[in-house]
Amino acid sequence: MEPSELKRSKDSPNSDESTRRSSFPDEVLERVLSLLKSHRDRSSVSLVCKDWYNAERWSRTHVFIGNCYSVSPEIVARRFPKIRSVTLKGKPRFSDFNLVPENWGADIHAWLVVFAAKYPFLEELRLKRMAISDESLEFLAVSFPNFKALSLLSCDGFSTNGLAAIATHCKNLTELDIQENGIDDKGGSWLSCFPESFTSLEVLNFANLSSDINFDALERLVGRCKSMRVLKLNRSVSLEQLQRLLVNAPQLAELGTGSFSEELTFRQYVELESALSNCKNMHTLSGLWDAKGIYLPALYPVCTHLTFLNLSYAALRSDELAKLLAHCPRLKRLWVLDTVEDKGLEAVGLNCPLLEELRVFPADPFDEEIIHGVTEAGFVAVSFGCPRLHYVLYFCRQMTNAAVATIVQNCPDFTHFRLCIMNPGQPDYITNEPMDEAFGAVVKTCTKLQRLSVSGRLTDLTFEYIGRYAKNLETLSVAFAGSSDWGMQCVMGGCSKLRKLEIRDCPFGNAALLSGLEKYESMRSLWMSACNVTMNGCRLLAREMPRLNVEVMKEDGSDDSQADKVYVYRSIAGPRRDAPPSVLTL
Amino acid sequence: MENDLNLKATELRLGLPGSDEPERQMTPRPNKRTLSDIVSEGSRSTTEEDHQDNAPPAKVQIVGWPPVRSYRKNCLQGKKDEVEGGTGMYVKVSVDGAPYLRKIDLKVYRSYPQLLLALENMFKLTIGAYSEREGYNGSNYAPTYEDRDGDWMLVGDVPWEMFISSCKRLRIMKGSEARGLGCV
Numbered sequence: 139m140e141p142s143e144l145k146r147s148k149d150s151p152n153s154d155e156s157t158r159r160s161s162f163p164d165e166v167l168e169r170v171l172s173l174l175k176s177h178r179d180r181s182s183v184s185l186v187c188k189d190w191y192n193a194e195r196w197s198r199t200h201v202f203i204g205n206c207y208s209v210s211p212e213i214v215a216r217r218f219p220k221i222r223s224v225t226l227k228g229k230p231r232f233s234d235f236n237l238v239p240e241n242w243g244a245d246i247h248a249w250l251v252v253f254a255a256k257y258p259f260l261e262e263l264r265l266k267r268m269a270i271s272d273e274s275l276e277f278l279a280v281s282f283p284n285f286k287a288l289s290l291l292s293c294d295g296f297s298t299n300g301l302a303a304i305a306t307h308c309k310n311l312t313e314l315d316i317q318e319n320g321i322d323d324k325g326g327s328w329l330s331c332f333p334e335s336f337t338s339l340e341v342l343n344f345a346n347l348s349s350d351i352n353f354d355a356l357e358r359l360v361g362r363c364k365s366m367r368v369l370k371l372n373r374s375v376s377l378e379q380l381q382r383l384l385v386n387a388p389q390l391a392e393l394g395t396g397s398f399s400e401e402l403t404f405r406q407y408v409e410l411e412s413a414l415s416n417c418k419n420m421h422t423l424s425g426l427w428d429a430k431g432i433y434l435p436a437l438y439p440v441c442t443h444l445t446f447l448n449l450s451y452a453a454l455r456s457d458e459l460a461k462l463l464a465h466c467p468r469l470k471r472l473w474v475l476d477t478v479e480d481k482g483l484e485a486v487g488l489n490c491p492l493l494e495e496l497r498v499f500p501a502d503p504f505d506e507e508i509i510h511g512v513t514e515a516g517f518v519a520v521s522f523g524c525p526r527l528h529y530v531l532y533f534c535r536q537m538t539n540a541a542v543a544t545i546v547q548n549c550p551d552f553t554h555f556r557l558c559i560m561n562p563g564q565p566d567y568i569t570n571e572p573m574d575e576a577f578g579a580v581v582k583t584c585t586k587l588q589r590l591s592v593s594g595r596l597t598d599l600t601f602e603y604i605g606r607y608a609k610n611l612e613t614l615s616v617a618f619a620g621s622s623d624w625g626m627q628c629v630m631g632g633c634s635k636l637r638k639l640e641i642r643d644c645p646f647g648n649a650a651l652l653s654g655l656e657k658y659e660s661m662r663s664l665w666m667s668a669c670n671v672t673m674n675g676c677r678l679l680a681r682e683m684p685r686l687n688v689e690v691m692k693e694d695g696s697d698d699s700q701a702d703k704v705y706v707y708r709s710i711a712g713p714r715r716d717a718p719p720s721v722l723t724l
Numbered sequence: 725m726e727n728d729l730n731l732k733a734t735e736l737r738l739g740l741p742g743s744d745e746p747e748r749q750m751t752p753r754p755n756k757r758t759l760s761d762i763v764s765e766g767s768r769s770t771t772e773e774d775h776q777d778n779a780p781p782a783k784v785q786i787v788g789w790p791p792v793r794s795y796r797k798n799c800l801q802g803k804k805d806e807v808e809g810g811t812g813m814y815v816k817v818s819v820d821g822a823p824y825l826r827k828i829d830l831k832v833y834r835s836y837p838q839l840l841l842a843l844e845n846m847f848k849l850t851i852g853a854y855s856e857r858e859g860y861n862g863s864n865y866a867p868t869y870e871d872r873d874g875d876w877m878l879v880g881d882v883p884w885e886m887f888i889s890s891c892k893r894l895r896i897m898k899g900s901e902a903r904g905l906g907c908v
Contacts, residue, residue: 232788234791234793234794235787235788235789235791235792235793235794236787236788236794237787237788292793292795318793318795318796319795320794320795346795401824401825401826401827402823402824403824404823404824407823407824430818430825432818432822432823432824432825450796477874499792499796500790500792503790503792503797504785504790510874533790533792558790558791560790562786562789615791617789617791642788
């Protein structure tokens with residue numbers, strides 16, 4: 139940043155004094171601060187004094203907005219004049235599970251309009267749970283000549299036509315990352331919209347899309363983008379096609395395969411194995427749809443240096459997983475389906491001593507008749523073999539307090555502990571007691587715990603434990619748990635670092651809601667649905683805390699006095715004006 | 725000891741508030757059901773089809789639970805449908821150690837011996853004769869199949885008609901694993 143570029147009005151009354159007293163010229167301060175990347179550090183820096191606040195705002199190039207309604211685009215643009223990269227999150231997390239009405243909001247367009255005026259040199263946009271239309275994508279594509287990176291996670295409202303606009307107009311695009319979105323897939327022709335002269339793509343992820351793409355266009359694209367390091371294909375890409383792509387892109391660091399099953403000739407199999415073994419930089423592997431054990435050996439050469447293996451779309455059996463993992467000694471992150479069962483998880487414990495993260499997803503989450511999947515035994519087996527484990531997401535149909543106590547004894551460094559016992563309110567299946575002691579053990583032992591999701595039959599005791607011990611907890615998810623207001627009161631009173639609290643189907647009422655009165659301003663948001671909160675309770679909260687937005691979503695046919703779904707969040711932008719009729723702002 | 729969570733007050737249901745429904749959907753099931761429990765329950769409900777008041781209520785799915793993203797649900801469902809759509813009778817056949825699979829049309833065969841002969845010819849191996857007591861003892865190969873529940877069963881145990889209606893895919897096991905099946 140050139141000193142001559144710096145223009146600011148020193149209208150602060152203390153400016154002369156502070157310039158005299160300050161030992162750093164502003165230019166130096168800004169230069170130093172420009173090296174700060176963490177947005178939390180930057181927030182702290184901005185609070186030191188007015189000079190530092192100004193220096194920080196002028197040197198900030200990336201802004202992270204955890205709740206799009208906490209601030210307005212105008213306010214952001216006014217404070218930060220030099221933004222190149224924006225991360226925005228919109229809807230409450232429970233929208234992923236259909237608990238938020240369709241047209242709730244979080245539309246990106248108003249933001250884009252302001253950005254086009256104030257940040258014409260915007261390069262990156264990362265959105266999570268936002269609503270985006272094709273018109274917005276087209277607007278984005280033509281408004282920012284330097285635009286480089288677009289990442290959409292769990293967004294909706296757009297179709298492949300919007301992607302076509304991006305591919306057509308963004309001449310400097312380096313990243314197109316489309317993940318897990320509600321996208322209207324109208325066909326694969328969007329990929330053919332990248333011009334033949336276009337060579338800058340480094341990240342391409344279209345695994346989300348189901349339509350066939352023009353493979354020739356893809357092959358040419360991959361061939362000419364020599365800096366490509368991340369390529370995640372969709373299911374329509376065959377094994378034979380994968381081999382042809384890999385031959386031209388051995389430099390890939392992250393690969394998401396297409397469908398991993400079809401009939402290959404022996405020669406095709408050998409060629410595939412050879413192409414994979416040439417990928418010496420590959421550390422992340424995903425995709426593997428419909429993977430059949432028979433072809434997995436082709437992956438062995440890549441497995442030796444893999445650190446992240448995502449098998450959550452490949453319904454492997456325990457023996458198939460075990461054979462594969464024998465070749466993956468360096469694995470740090472593993473995502474699997476519960477088809478691998480406890481035996482498969484035993485293999486994890488035996489083969490992956492460096493494992494830090496494990497996610498086990500349910501293959502048949504809605505079928506109660508199936509007695510498959512994983513149990514407490516699998517989790518315990520992993521904990522014995524993987525002492526470095528600190529992130530777990532585990533869907534199971536049975537659990538015991540004793541097992542969890544053993545697990546955290548083996549792995550005391552958990553930062554993220556998300557346990558989902560799939561039958562709501564299910565107790566310890568051996569002792570028939572509530573799962574209170576399990577989560578008590580978690581919070582007592584894992585002092586670094588930042589994120590916790592609880593499940594099973596839980597009384598207020600669980601929440602007493604959480605309030606008393608989980609002093610670093612930032613995110614808590616609760617469902618079908620607790621006995622009375624006291625539970626939630628314990629959490630609100632004890633968890634000083636709490637930022638996000640989401641609750642559904644719990645017996646917490648107004649007293650619980652209002653116990654957090656002073657806390658909500660230091661939190662990002664609170665969600666309560668199907669609890670015992672009433673409209674009056676919400677009105678009281680809204681009245682007492684004017685800097686909070688208190689929104690209630692009513693369901694058809696429900697009692698007038700019940701607040702079916704409540705969403706509370708701090709905001710400096712005031713109540714939002716784009717709420718649909720089903721959302722009442724109090 | 726607390727055992728009443730007052731779930732009724734917080735129950736998420738489809739009916740209007742005030743209308744009562746039997747409290748069966750949300751009752752936690754503390755005991756793991758054994759296979760025999762499921763089988764007996766299943767047969768019980770079919771005989772009681774005519775007695776509406778005695779029949780178990782339809783399972784109500786709780787919105788958004790378990791917390792699995794819609795995207796992930798749809799992906800896996802797509803795969804499931806693909807597999808079950810094979811009641812056009814074409815099933816995949818894998819043989820341990822072979823680099824690729826084959827597909828056969830089960831409709832073409834009328835009996836187990838016919839099927840086994842076809843498999844022997846296709847893969848150039850010997851499976852031999854089935855005996856109820858010892859399976860395919862004496863052979864290096866054992867034909868198995870995956871049924872609708874996802875379990876791997878020995879080919880030959882159930883009547884032919886039942887077999888072809890429940891068979892999703894075939895796997896011919898080889899070697900010690902196969903020989904061990906005879907003693908099960």
